[in-house]
Amino acid sequence: MDPSTLISYDHNEELLNAQTHIWTYIFSSLNSMALKCAIQLQIPDTIHKHGKPMTLGELATALSLHQTKCASLYRITRLLVHSNFLSKSKLVNGEETFDLTINSKLLLKDHPMSLAPFALAMFDPTLTEPAHHLSTWFRNDDVSPFHTLHGCGIWEYAGNEPRFNDYFNKAMTSDAKFVGDILMGDVVFKGLLEGVESLVDVAGGTGTLAKAIANNYPSVKCTVLDLPHVVEGLKTNGLNLDFVGGDMFQFIPSADAVLLKWILHDWNDDDCLKILKRCKEAIPCKDEGGKVIIIDIVLDIQNYNINNAQLLFDMALLSDAIGGKERTEQEWKQLFIKAGYDDYKIFPILGSRSVIVLYPS
Numbered sequence: 306m307d308p309s310t311l312i313s314y315d316h317n318e319e320l321l322n323a324q325t326h327i328w329t330y331i332f333s334s335l336n337s338m339a340l341k342c343a344i345q346l347q348i349p350d351t352i353h354k355h356g357k358p359m360t361l362g363e364l365a366t367a368l369s370l371h372q373t374k375c376a377s378l379y380r381i382t383r384l385l386v387h388s389n390f391l392s393k394s395k396l397v398n399g400e401e402t403f404d405l406t407i408n409s410k411l412l413l414k415d416h417p418m419s420l421a422p423f424a425l426a427m428f429d430p431t432l433t434e435p436a437h438h439l440s441t442w443f444r445n446d447d448v449s450p451f452h453t454l455h456g457c458g459i460w461e462y463a464g465n466e467p468r469f470n471d472y473f474n475k476a477m478t479s480d481a482k483f484v485g486d487i488l489m490g491d492v493v494f495k496g497l498l499e500g501v502e503s504l505v506d507v508a509g510g511t512g513t514l515a516k517a518i519a520n521n522y523p524s525v526k527c528t529v530l531d532l533p534h535v536v537e538g539l540k541t542n543g544l545n546l547d548f549v550g551g552d553m554f555q556f557i558p559s560a561d562a563v564l565l566k567w568i569l570h571d572w573n574d575d576d577c578l579k580i581l582k583r584c585k586e587a588i589p590c591k592d593e594g595g596k597v598i599i600i601d602i603v604l605d606i607q608n609y610n611i612n613n614a615q616l617l618f619d620m621a622l623l624s625d626a627i628g629g630k631e632r633t634e635q636e637w638k639q640l641f642i643k644a645g646y647d648d649y650k651i652f653p654i655l656g657s658r659s660v661i662v663l664y665p666s
Contacts, residue, residue: 351367449626459625511536526546532551561594577644
């Protein structure tokens, strides 16, 4: 049977639009590779250092590119303009110049809120290649496509691969710095810390976010809990801050508040329940000020639509985490109730992520 007879189309335009749509998704990974190339070549840093928009020739010279690659550089910059990572204008003589946008400024190496380390880690083949094994994983009993490819989980892999571990830690530090800078100036978050005298940042890594809180709220005693090898040798630099080595599934130090930044989305529901119950054991009751502060994505939160970044992050978790996922408000609510929390509030103050506050019964 001729496939064209199976579906009736009013216009050939529908078929052509469908083809374009398919092409866009087939080649969409090249958006990421072009951005990776730009960061590695230091295109944003070079334009920033120049202090004004650069012509293609100036950019090629400053980047020390091979003399035959100038035309190819234009093809990269053209895509970056289309993706809103560069802006384009023309000189009086008609020559095009390229400048930074707010998106590319956040990729500057020395920007105080730089997301370049996060981007480079997420572009690493260690994290991108498991997605090529999704169809295989759906038919086997491996716990994740990451296992299918690497033969172990991401945390075990990071513990045995110093290069990737360094990349990943820098990525998390980058994100924590970004989130910290946003939250420290946010009135809602400030209100959440009112009356809090002690706080534990669970799985807080090298303490970037806890340090920001300790700097801005010196009366709050901050503790970072993470695995012993993560916190070993870390310095407090005179802040009201401690580092504690331990396993969040076993014990969380007592405090008025517990902070879970981008932790729960890495784990399945059963593991999340274990973590949340440990948090509940660590804090006082609601009437005495106890609370758990969660920073994570909430899909389909009221009055907010799911965005593409949230869905793509969910796919990244499907590929690389063991049961980790992004959750809807209803899915979060079910977890909270099962873990013994009778009240929660969601504050969509972090773009694609939200701040969720739990109160124990």
